[in-house]
Amino acid sequence: MAVHPISDADAIKPPKTQTGVVGWMRQNLFNGVFNSILTVVILYILWKTVPPLIRWFFIDAVWTTASEACYAADGACWSVIYNNIRFILFGLYPHDLQWRPLAAIVLLIALLVYSRDRRRWRRSLLWTWLAGLFVMGLLMKGGLFGLENVDSTLWSGLPLTLLLSVFGMVAAYPLGVMLALGRRSRMPAIKSLCVVYIEMIRGVPLISLLFMSSVMFPLFLPEGLTINKILRAQIAIIMFTAAYIAEVVRGGLQAISRGQYEAAESLGLGFPQKMRLVILPQALKIVIPPTVGILVSAFKDTSLVVIIALYDLLKTTQSVLSNPKWMGFSSEAYIFIALIYFICCFSMSDYSRKLERELGAGERR
Amino acid sequence: MRDRNISDLMAGTVPFWNDPDKRAIIYQILTLALVAMAAYYLISNTLANLERQNIATGFGFLQKESSFEIGESLIGYSASDTYARALWVGVLNTLKVSFIGVVVTVILGTIIGIARLSTNWLVSKLAGIYIEVMQDIPVLLQLFFWYAIFYENLPSPHRAMTPFAGVFLSNRGFMFPVPESHPAHRYMLLAFAAACIAAWALRRWARKRQARTGRIFPVIRANGCILLGLPILVWTLFGAPTQMDVPELSGFNFIGGVSLSPEFGALLLGLVLYTAAFVAEIVRAGIQSVSYGQREAAEALGLRPGMVLNLVILPQALRVIIPPLTSQMLNLTKNSSLAVAIGYPDFVSVANTTINQTGQAIEGVMLIMACYLCFSLLTSLFMNWYNKKMALVER
Structure with a gap:
């Protein structure tokens, strides 16, 4: 191999076509005939579709007008959101008391942001969460410390969606862990009970469980005793989520090597101590990323309670749209709540990817 | 297994509540009893409630007349069916x-x-x-x-969009023409089934021959010809019927052709x-x-x-x-x-x-x-x- 006589690094810079914007475009957009054609076709399609969409979204859109102006406008009618935002978010909750669910949501977001950092995962955080959930419940329900009592049938909108998913997850998690342990148990009766439960729940759609909760639960109870509609849906969601968590946790249990079990047993630990x-x-710890995945789908699945006529975020939006004044602006309203769902789910799945990287980094070291 | 050996060794010396095998049996009996009790409680409540509200039980209702219409169906159905x-x-x-x-x-x-x-x-x-x-x-x-x-955004049937002749897009759904039914279609279907079997046999033969002699047969091209060619041959034998059943506007909706509902x-x-x-x-x-x-x-x-x-x-x-x-x-x-x-x-x-x-x-x-x-x-x-x-x- 010949040694280059040039010592000056500038003299052997790569050619212009390999660096900078041009080089990047050559490498990433126009490498090969097929890719070049593809790029041109996609750019053309984007050129045709994006500007009209932007015009509809922003330029021709009306934002804060009354509904009459909407029918005249060419663009999107964001006024449907502006005029009904309180009903969409808080639904039937008494108008003057809506600061309370708002405060509960802010508290929930603050807790979530605080727990993002793994260094804060200590026992005290668990107590903080329990206290936080209690305060949230208190803010929603009232009846103590001079807060006016609000009947839970009036809970609706975003707080209901969050309530169903947060409490669903909190209650389903321990149940799921127990089911997973039961499924790995050596006792045939317990094992088969758990297998039947998990496989049955995973085999049916959530909607059938919600139907069960709304039409069958009332029949299960003795005469005179009724449970609140929200609680019934909550039970169905917990039952459903627990089965999925059980399968995820079982994956984690199977990934632990036999040596760990044997080591724990040889130390003389009993079953509860060994597990705990x-x-x-x-x-x-291994299954944190897939568990967050379950949380994301549980959050999305709470929207199904629309079908049994609970006033969650989707239902409040629909009832705004059934108002003759705002009929015909469904796209705008649905895009708005899709944005809310997207922000929540994206931050969760983004966080799970971050965790996966961090935990994976620990494994590789 | 290990638990059993220990319990065998120490048989008679360990009280039963410290023997893992017997404890497992007790746990299982307790769990089953709990589940059975819960089931009994729920079922007895349900039966009492059903009796009180005069709701029939059993699947006898399946044979009764449904008396509701269904918007779209793959088989013949009317409100008088079960x-x-x-x-x-x-x-x-x-x-x-x-x-x-x-x-x-x-x-x-x-x-x-x-x-x-x-x-x-x-x-x-x-x-x-x-x-x-x-x-x-x-x-x-x-x-x-x-x-x-x-x-909300598609027009009413009267102002339906027609991207191609005979194809209509309205808020009643998507209508498009299909070939009018003709005896040739049944034979074309049979021909296609025969072609599938032939294609499968050809692929098997080609694989065997390749394993034996190492010579490759162009299976994909040959099978493509068989699968397409045989039905088309039957179609031409029947005189190539091209009559189409085109949807037409009548009253408030379209008749004829095939329609896919907006739902x-x-x-x-x-x-x-x-x-x-x-x-x-x-x-x-x-x-x-x-x-x-x-x-x-x-x-x-x-x-x-x-x-x-x-x-x-x-x-x-x-x-x-x-x-x-x-x-x-x-x-x-x-x-x-x-x-x-x-x-x-x-x-x-x-x-x-x-x-x-x-x-x-x-x-x-x-x-x-x-x-x-x-x-x-x-x-x-x-x-x-x-x-x-x-x-x-x-x-």
């Missing part, structure tokens, strides 16, 4:  | 939307998954955005969105676009799971690019792709139950109407669950068969 001190801390 | 037939119409509608949905989803998802891996920056980024956005919006909301788009369209579109995002991620992960060395090794053997994909990459990628793909297909089938929210008469929707009319909630919900459990069971049977077939043959 040795196995579960490792198994649950 | 509940059983109405429910069967629902099952067929669920299967219809699931089957078409699964086929379209796999195609679309594969395209997007491959696009995500493209070296073209624009294509890869667009696919990434699509996947992220679709995965993070509830499928029910997407269904409502598409239904609203169809219902069906919205359901199919929503399910396909949502599930395709998940399928794309599965396909991407599957292709990435095949190490680059495999491709290099195949190229070093002198295989052509098409053969590299067919003989080396795909068989390995499919082993990773198929299991999660099947569970996505099952998810699509389960999500098709959301049809009840936009008024497409699928099984859940018909069962819901049945529950409302007869008041027999328990039987109705049990039917829904049994139906979907059947789908799941069939899918997992298929999965087991496939896993066994595809399992790596290890030394």
Whole structure:
């Protein structure tokens, strides 16, 4: 191999076509005939579709007018959101007390942001969460410390969506772990009960469980005793989510090597201690990313309560749209709540990817 | 086993509550007793409630007249038919939307998954955005969105859009012409079935010959000719009938041709676009799971690019792709139950109407669950068969 006589680094710079904007475009957009054609076709399609969409979205759109102006406008009618935002977000909750669900939501977001950092995952955080959930419940329900009592049938909109998913997850998690342990148990009766439960729930759509909760639960109870509609849907969601969590946790339990079980047993630990001190801390750590995935789908699935006529975020939006004044602006309203769902789900899945990187980094070291 | 040895050794010296085997039996008896008690409590309550509210029990209602109409049906149905037939119409509608949905989803998802891996920056980024956005919006909301788009933005039948002659798009649905029924069609179908068998036999023969002599037969081209050629031959033998059944406007709606309702369209579109995002991620992960060395090794053997994909990459990628793909297909089938929210008469929707009319909630919900459990069971049977077939043959 010949040695280059030039010592000056500037003299052997790569050619202009390999660097900078031109080089990047050559490498990423026009490498090869097929890719070049593809790029041109896509650019053409974007050129045809994006400007009209932007015009509809922003330029021709009306934002804060009354509904009459909307029918005259060419663009999107964001006024449907502006004029009904309080009903869409808080639904039937008494108008003057709507600061309370708002405060509960802010508290929830603050807690979530605070718990993002893994260094804060200590026992005290668990107590903070329990206290936080209690305060949120208190803010929603009232009846203590001079807060006016609000009947839970009036809970609706975004708080209801968050309530169903947060409490669904909090209650489903321990149940799911127990089911996973039961499924791995050596006792045939317990094992088969857990297998039947998990497979049955995973085999049916959530909607059938919600139907069950709305039409069958009332029949299960003795005469005179009724449970609130929200609680019934909540039970169905917990039952459903627990089965999925159980399968995820089972994956984690199977990934723990036999040596860990044997080591724990040889230390003389009983079953509860073995699980609590040795196995579960490792198994649950492995399955954090898929668990967040379950949380995301549980959050999305709460929208199904529309079908049994609970006033969640989707239902409040629909009832705004059934108002003759605002009929025909469904796209705008649906895009708005799609944005809310997207922000929530995206931040969760983004966080799970971040966790996966961090935990994976620990494994690789 | 180990527990048993210990207990054998120490038989008689350990009190029964410290013997793991006996303790396990006690735990199980306690659990079963608890479950049985809970079941007894719930069932006795239910029976008492049913008696008090005068609700009939049992599946006798299936033979009664349903007296409700169903918007679209694959088989003949009217309000005077039985509940059983109405429910069967629902099952067929669920299967219809699931089957078409699964086929379209796999195609679309594969395209997007491959696009995500493209070296073209624009294509890869667009696919990434699509996947992220679709995965993070509830499928029910997407269904409502598409239904609203169809219902609010499409014109009435009188002002229907006609992108091609004979094809109409209005808020009553999508109408398009089909060939008018002719005896030739039945024979064409038979010819196609015969062609399928012939194609299968040819492929078998070609493989055997290749194994014996090493000579390659152009199976794909030959089979394409057989599958297309045989039905067309039969069609020409019958004098090439080209009469079409074109939809025509009459009164407030179209008659003739084939129509897809806006409910069906919205359901199919929503399910396909949502599930395709998940399928794309599965396909991407599957292709990435095949190490680059495999491709290099195949190229070093002198295989052509098409053969590299067919003989080396795909068989390995499919082993990773198929299991999660099947569970996505099952998810699509389960999500098709959301049809009840936009008024497409699928099984859940018909069962819901049945529950409302007869008041027999328990039987109705049990039917829904049994139906979907059947789908799941069939899918997992298929999965087991496939896993066994595809399992790596290890030394």
